[in-house]
Amino acid sequence: MNLTTILGLVVLGVLAYGVSIYNFFVQAKVQIQASIQEIGNQLKRQAELIPNLETSAKAYLTHEKDILKLLADARKLSDQGKDASSKLSELLPKLQIVVESNPQLKGADVIQNLMSELRDTSDKVMYSRRSLIDLTADYNAKLAVFPANLVAQAFGFKPEAGLKTPTQGAHLEVSTSDIITPKVKL
Amino acid sequence: MQNIYESSVNSRRKSNYIVAGFSVFALVASYFLASALSYYLFGFYDGLFAIGLALLITGLSSFGSYYYSDKIIVGISGARRADEHEFKLFYQVIDNLSLGSNIHRPALYVIDDTAMNAFAAGRDPDHSLVCSTTGLLANLNRSELEAVFAHELTHIKNYDTRLMSLAAVMVGSITLMADWLLRIGLRSRRGKDSGAGIITLVIGILAALLAPVIGQLLQLAISRSREYMADVGSVKITRQPSSLISALTIIDHDLERLEAANKSTAHLYFTNPFHQDSSFKAEFNRPGLDWFAGLFNTHPPISDRIKALSQMS
Secondary structure (H helix, E strand, C coil), X not given: CCHHHHHHHHHHHHHHHHHHHHHHHHHHHHHHHHHHHHXXXXXXXXXXXXXXXXXXXXXXXXXCHHHHHXXXXXXXXXXXXXXXXXXXXXXXXXXXXXXXXXXXXXXXXXXXXXXXXXXXXXXXXXXXXXXXXXXXXXHHHHHHCCCHHHHHHHHCCCCCCCCCCCCCCHHHCCCHHHXXXXXXXX | CECHHHHHHHHHHHHHHHHHHHHHHHHHHHHHXXXXXXXXXXXXXXXXXXXXXXXXXXXXXXXXXXXXXXXXXXXXHCCEECCCCCCHHHHHHHHXXXXXXXXXXXXXXXXXXXXXXXXXXXXXXXHEEEEEEHHHHXXXXXXXXXXXXXXXXXXXHCCHHHHHXXXXXXXXXXXXXXXXXHHHHHHCCCCCCCHHHHHHHHHHHHHHHHHHHHHHHHHHHHHHHHHXXXXXXXXXXXXXXXXXXXXXXXXXXXXXXXXXXXXXXXXXECCCCCCCCCCCCHHHCCHHHHHHHHHCCCCCCHHHHHHHHHCEC
């Protein structure tokens, strides 16, 4: 084991490491693209499912105007390609109350199915987002740590944007009515 | 309070320490055992042949059980394929979790038993399965089921079957060499007269008696550390420590035995099927015996798991 063999082995080792890091970056980029497409896939599933659920539940919920309105709003959002999960999470507790107080509805499989499927579509959108967040975090972290960042700079890998959380929208605004302390008459 | 990334790094680091310690132990024990063995067999200290032979025998005999681990465990446990219509919630939960953890959906199996437990098996994420008892599916709500199956999916993602199989091969080959040494070395005339021979005999016997036990204890320690890692991984997928805590609390109170489990498969399950990790089983809760008995446990105590989860935000 003279000096040249040792040096040769070290160079081989460094090259092997470089190759494995490069492959990781390339693979991660592909997976991030796939997970973005998956989010679109789940939103499309939601968009196709909500109208079906709406029509099947209308027969049972003829008197529940606010629930039907929320369902219609959710359908409008998903038709526009946006995520209807916030409307659905508003809807589910109301539906739960109606079902609990109405024994006829409680027994109806259709309503139970409706609630389960609505929750499931929101969950699926959330999980597909989570996958994207985790993949982007791993990729960006590896970009920044030493010595992998040397490989990244050598081949020109840039940080991925990941999930663009909305910087404006209803969930960030607090209305005056939320701030007022409620008065209780004892 | 730790955030999920800190918990992830810490639990992985602890597990790596134990695996490193196990590797060092395996090397040292193999070295001493093989040296002593070759001294008695051939008259000189060259362990390589003995180590090689032991690894070959153990490796070959274990390879089948590693490669076909999913089919074997299904056969032993009497599990049946879960029907998609009968177990719609099971399929929905696993689908969502696979989406969230970026792996292909594993095959789903069910054991007909009212005891609450689940396990995951398979040599890599593409050849994996998750099995649940019908009792678990009936008694936990959706969030709790998500937490339990996220734990199982983390086992799959961490290649825990592969790690435990490797550990089993190492302990198996050490046990094999220890067995040979005790049979051959004690009968050999070679060493009993010289000084070096006596020392080899003494060290060899000590190693042969202690190494298998220490190896098994280390293997169990690895198993427990992977359970903690899987709990952290579950929270990483679901971001809801409360649902896993709730599931563990419910399972802790259920002391029913799982008939399908036996000692060789106990380590695979979500909680110990003989309830050695339970907070309520009286015979395991004697203060002086706790730490020592705990060393032989495949799973950490459920109360410790809940405490670790409560530390996560």
